[in-house]
Amino acid sequence: MTSIPLLLTLCVLTVVGFLVGRSKALAVCAAQGGPGALHSRPFYYGTLTAIWCAVPALIVYSFWHFFQSTIIMDMVIANLPEQIRSLPEAHLNLVVNDIKNIVSGNIVSAQISPAIQAAADHYKSFEKTAQAALTVIITAMAIVATTGVCLKITPKLRARNHVEKVVEITLIACAALVVFTTIGIALSVLYESIRFFKIVPVHKFLFGLEWSPQLAIHAEQIGSSGMFGAVPIIFGTMLIAGIAICVAVPIGLMVAIYLSEYANARFRNVAKPLLDILGSIPTVVYGFFAAFIAAPAITDAGNILGLSVSSASALAAGVVIGIMLIPFVGSFSHDVIKAVPQSLRDGAVSLGSTRSETIINIMLPAALPGIVGVVLLAVSRAIGETMIVVMAAGLSAHLTANPFKAVTTVTVQIVSLLVGEQEFDNAKTLAAFALGLLLFVVTLILNVVALTVVRKYRSHNE
Known part of the structure; x- marks a missing residue:
C-alpha cells in the first residue's frame, strides 16, 4: 500500500475511533443516569480516542518514511557481490544511483548489469514487504489504541483535560518549530557570512564604496581581488x-x-x-x-x-x-x-x-x-x-x-x-549570505525602532 492510501486508511480509522469513543461515552452516560455522570462531554471522549488512534501511528509512519530508503538500500548493498561492495565510495555511490534510477523507472543506460538489475529487484521486493508490514503495524496500532481508550472510558476519566493538554503541547510545539526554524536560518546565514568575512574583511564590506563581485569568479583568484563594498x-x-x-x-x-x-x-x-x-x-x-x-x-x-x-x-x-x-x-x-x-x-x-x-x-x-x-x-x-x-x-x-x-x-x-550552478567556496557566492545577514540586521533594527516609538507614544499618552 502506497503512502496516500495508507494515510487515507489511517484517517478512516481515526474517524471510526472518534465515533466509537463517543458512542462508548454515550453508553456510559445512559448506564449512569445521564450526561451529568461523566466528567467531560462525549465529544471529548471521542476526540481523546481519535488522538490515541492517530498520533502513535503517525509517529511510526513518519519515522519509517524518513528512514525507509536508507534501511532498504543498506540491505540491498549487503546482498551485492563482493566485487561491487568493495568498490571505492565514489563508484559505489554511482551504483546506488543506478539502482535508484532502475527502481524509479529512470533507466539511464540500455545495458544494465545483471547484478544491478537483481539489486533493483531486491529493492522493490523489500519495499513492497516494508509497505505491507507498515500497513499491518499502523492498522494494528490504531485498533489497539481505540480499544484501550474505550476500555478506560469511565465517569472519572478527565477526557477534556487530556485533550486540552494535547492541544497545548501541539501549540507549544508549533511555536517552538517557528522559533527554532528562525534560529536555524539565522545561524546558517551567520555561518556562511563568517566564511565570507574570513576572505573579505568586515570593514571593506561595510564601508567599501565599490561593488563588483564578478571579478572573483575563478578559483585561482583571491577574494580580495573583487570589490565587495x-x-x-x-x-x-x-x-x-x-x-x-x-x-x-x-x-x-x-x-x-x-x-x-x-x-x-x-x-x-x-x-x-x-x-x-x-x-x-x-x-x-x-x-x-x-x-x-x-x-x-x-x-x-x-x-x-x-x-x-x-x-x-x-x-x-x-x-x-x-x-x-x-x-x-x-x-x-x-x-x-x-x-x-x-x-x-x-x-x-x-x-x-x-x-x-x-x-x-x-x-x-x-x-x-x-x-x-x-x-x-x-x-x-x-x-x-x-x-x-x-x-x-x-x-x-x-x-x-x-x-x-x-x-x-x-x-x-x-x-x-x-x-546558476555555484560552488560555495568563493567570495562571490558567499557574499550573498553576507548581504542576507546585513538585510536581517537592518530589518531587526527597524523593528526595534518601531517598537521603541510605539512604546514611548503609549507612555506619553498614559
Whole structure:
C-alpha cells in the first residue's frame, strides 16, 4: 500500500475511533443516569480516542518514511557481490544511483548489469514487504489504541483535560518549530557570512564604496581581488524603499481614512475587496508595468524638463513599488482604524469636534501602534522587492543619491549571486549570505525602532 492510501486508511480509522469513543461515552452516560455522570462531554471522549488512534501511528509512519530508503538500500548493498561492495565510495555511490534510477523507472543506460538489475529487484521486493508490514503495524496500532481508550472510558476519566493538554503541547510545539526554524536560518546565514568575512574583511564590506563581485569568479583568484563594498547596494536599497514609502504611506493612509470615516457602506463594500484584489497581483505584473510604462514615461518627462533620466532609474522602481504597496497600506490601515472603539468617535463628536478634528486628534493617535506596524511591514516589503527592481532599476551598483540614475538593491544582488550552478567556496557566492545577514540586521533594527516609538507614544499618552 502506497503512502496516500495508507494515510487515507489511517484517517478512516481515526474517524471510526472518534465515533466509537463517543458512542462508548454515550453508553456510559445512559448506564449512569445521564450526561451529568461523566466528567467531560462525549465529544471529548471521542476526540481523546481519535488522538490515541492517530498520533502513535503517525509517529511510526513518519519515522519509517524518513528512514525507509536508507534501511532498504543498506540491505540491498549487503546482498551485492563482493566485487561491487568493495568498490571505492565514489563508484559505489554511482551504483546506488543506478539502482535508484532502475527502481524509479529512470533507466539511464540500455545495458544494465545483471547484478544491478537483481539489486533493483531486491529493492522493490523489500519495499513492497516494508509497505505491507507498515500497513499491518499502523492498522494494528490504531485498533489497539481505540480499544484501550474505550476500555478506560469511565465517569472519572478527565477526557477534556487530556485533550486540552494535547492541544497545548501541539501549540507549544508549533511555536517552538517557528522559533527554532528562525534560529536555524539565522545561524546558517551567520555561518556562511563568517566564511565570507574570513576572505573579505568586515570593514571593506561595510564601508567599501565599490561593488563588483564578478571579478572573483575563478578559483585561482583571491577574494580580495573583487570589490565587495556594500555601501552602494545599501544606499540603493534605502533610496528605492524611501521613494516607495513616500508614495505608498500618504496615499494608503488617505485611502484608509476615506474608507473608514467618509465613504458610505455601499461604496466601502465594493472598494475594500478591490483593494485586497489589487494587493494580491503578482509583482512581475508590476515589473512589466514599470519596465514598459512607468520607466519610459519618467524618461520622457525628464527629457521634456531638460533632466538626464536613465532608462532604468531608482525613481521608476520606487514609484511602482509604492503603487504596489498602496493597496497593502490602505487595506490594513483601514482595518486598524476601524478597530478603534466607536465610543471614542462618539465622545469626540459630543464635545463638539468636527469630523476632521476627530480623525486627527482621536482616531489616528489611537490607531498609531497599528499604523506603525503597517508602515513597518510596507518598509520590509519595499526592501525585499526584487522583480520590480530588476525590471525597472537594473543590476548596476552605483553610489548615488540621484533618483534618476540606475541603482540596485540587496535582494537583487543576492539573486544574481546565486543564479546558476555555484560552488560555495568563493567570495562571490558567499557574499550573498553576507548581504542576507546585513538585510536581517537592518530589518531587526527597524523593528526595534518601531517598537521603541510605539512604546514611548503609549507612555506619553498614559
